[in-house]
Amino acid sequence: MIKGIGSWLLQHSDRNADKVALVYKDRRFTYSELNDRVNRLANAFVQLGVEKGDRVNALLLNRNELMEAMFACAKIGAILVPINFRLSVDEVEYIVNDSGGILFLYDERLKAIAEGLRKRVPAVRSYIRVGDEQAGTDVHYEQLLGQASNEEPEYEIGLDDAHMMMYTSGTTGRPKGALLTHGNTQWNAINVIHEFPIDQETITLTVAPLFHIGGMNIFTTPTLYRGGTVVLEDRFNPQGTLDIIEKEKITALFLVPAMWLAIMQFPRIDEYDIRSLTLNISGGAPCPITVIEFFQKRNVPFFEGFGLTETAPVVAVLDSKNSLRKNGSVGKPPIHTEIKIVDPNEKEVPIGEVGELIVKGPNIFVKYWNKPEETERAIKNGWFFTGDLAKQDEEGFLYIVDRMKDMIITGGENVYPIEVEQVLFRHPNIKEVAVLGYPDEKWGESVKAVIALKDAAEPISLICIREFCEGKLASFKIPKQIELVDELPRNATGKVLKTVLRSKETENSII
Template sequence: MSIGQMLEKSAAKFPSRTALIFDKERFSYQTLNEKSNSIAIELTALGIKKGDRAGLLIANSIEFVIAYFGIVKTGAIVLPINILLKSDEIKFILNDAGASLLITSEEFMPIISPIRSEIATLKNIVIRGKSPAPGCIGWEDMLKHYKESLTPVDLNDAEDVASIIYTSGTTGRPKGAMLTHNNLLSDVQSAVELLGCGNDEVFLCVLPLFHAFAATVCMIAPVYLGASVVIMGRFNPVEVLKKIEEEKVTLFAGVPSMYAVWAGIELPKMNLSSWKLCISGGAALPVEVMKAFESKYKIPICEGDGPTECSPVTSCNPPKGIRKPGSIGPPLPRVQMKIVDDNGRELPTGEVGEIIVKGHNVMKGYWNNPEATRESIKDGWFYTGDMGKKDEDGYFYIVDRKKDMVIVGGMNVYPRQVEEVLYTHPKVLEATVIGIEDKLRGELPVAIIVLKENQLATEKEIIEYCKERLANYKVPKKVEFVTALPKTATGKVLKRELKMRFN
């Protein structure tokens, strides 16, 4: 089954059920299917065919979902683009992918217009907005064939790519992870099986839909189930809670920084009884944040994990089984994970090594980059670059990114371990640890901290706090206080940026 066929199936089964909610707009499954068909018909008329690449640069909205399904129904490959990127970054992605089409909003044209002539393959731009720019096609013109039937495209679910998602580039130039229809569907099927989701769920999506986590958990999964999804443009803690109450949301997927904010605010008086489950991903969930949130809201957070290259969920704590704070849980059903050393040999329980993953959710490879593909996929196993360990129950723990490890005089310091200690300090809101160069010991750990509102702390205070709880070589030798940490759209701290700033 392809992604497009998945929508067709849900629309046939639940035509009048609400599929999408955004602000005051509500679309049924029948309407979503018909409008995506119209987009596909118009794209085909523009010459878009199976295997072509189509960029999608739109903020969270119903139109994003319609465009996504419209593109994949033609057999073309959708390129969701981070809306926070600058012109040169977008130009790189569109050129690297050889995109022939871009669907965007008029708000992004000041970024797109200067680079349009520098993207040789780009033939058409579709603009969502009141007045399309000259030489562009209006969004409403793409909906002329609303209610017309679509001739299906012959697809090989296991081989044909549905989406190319470019990695955030936290360690260099972004690479395009090729995710087939089967990659995405198998990941969704395994995730909803572990989470125990049904078609009566109401998801809330405030995560950016251009990101793999949001696309899989908050868009493809609800459509697969025939469930409803409430889409919001940005995270305002009180407004999201109001929407949860108003729409009787049952499941929320977020990143750790969102739960940290909720844990720190006064809980408004509202009825949140429909809210049964939270999922956390995109970055490590500090144990203290999890405990504080669950204590206040009485709603479980199931922490999971997985890279874009794995569609992206590989593991998750089961809501109806044992949840282990600090763990990313066991592998999803039909997904294999193990811990290996630098030579690829599996390590025993409790030993730290690299996490590798195997399953139908593992990408086909990196677009136009066979060398990087060979380096990351060996004998069907994807090497994540995450250092972790496995316990006796088969639960996995991320110790840190391989590239983020700080080596102090030959001793390995895993930043996450230090960060967990920092998060227990009563004045700390957010913390991250990086390594800076040192002539004598190679590297030294440095803590970069955001304090809670109206709190003051000194470098000495933080260092002394760590000395009581960590081996001396793990203690930050320097503390920097900042007002905010630079992050990707999903809350992952941009450590490379901090290293450049503080080295």
């Protein structure tokens, strides 16, 4: 039996014990030290009553303890449930109850959430506090490790066993727990290594949140699988990120488009030496071409990718040499993943036509936790039905047109917001933009653009926007309404919350 991902650390600690595996702030952990700490945590979990299949909740910022908890769960067959640290007490309570977690690890900076939760969720057996401060009544993480054995846990864990449950973003309705296996994570790592030049010399910075599949599985777990180094940072800001890139000589970086945009717009970026960056990818949402052009001009290779929580996550990668030539595409699927584009009858559509993207491979999740009907709708004959509208060109490059729910139908014509957004991003005074439909008595729906400006002192009008779009978009795709805002509402992974925009009062609308 091929062992689960907990075996990665043992293998690397045997072969390259003194190689640095994790860096967090001023703490550096070799593979030997990391494996030792993970073993201690795994054995401590067992002493606290955790058994194979039990869920362990973790409300932690990006720090070494979160990765240690993930691998500790992997070694004993438990399931880690990383939770978005930006959620409210009510939202965290829902995830803890839904997952049935019996342990709750929390960052001391988030103790108010833990205190609120303690009164509501009696099923949690133990609360474990993570951080430097050791005051309080809960078990302290480092004390727990100090009292536990560092012996290698002896459990039969294979690739088909579950090891992590990621809750989807929940931009509409309640989030769903996508159950991922050891095999999902390992095959994703193999796919990533096949697509990108990751090796033992790779130093990746993980500042995208680890509770999100992109932060956890784009470069973090593949780099550890390969024996490289992961630098963790718990808060994103452009200057701090640039400081770390220069100091640690980061070679690989995954960010969502909003983060790349913030770095691009940082006024002192040219003062930083970022020549070490050789592997950079944007994912989580469409990346404006202006961002790609900016970094390409600075000889920073730029990739774009597409993935989902349910696919662990990589579905397609657009390599740097095609990032401008095939702008708008997310590339091609990796070697161990299949894709199809199908019509409502689940028949493949011709090249160039739009349909629903479906995905198959060893990276596809097992199920939605406690949601058998939604699982049945999502997975059919091994194919995952993504809910994304897509098309392929003659060269096989994949284009995500939009989410099925976001498509605008105006006068019988389909409008895909991404297409309009990419045009508007080129306007010199538009910092960020989201396009959505609004009710129209004549056309059913019409196109609206919600815009945040670079310079609010120079407002733009609807007439300016329409003139800018002429010749670039068909007339029915050009916005008939705009709204100016200070910034777009986003979830913790950088995705624009269009449900919030749709529900807002449009006091600033210009018609």
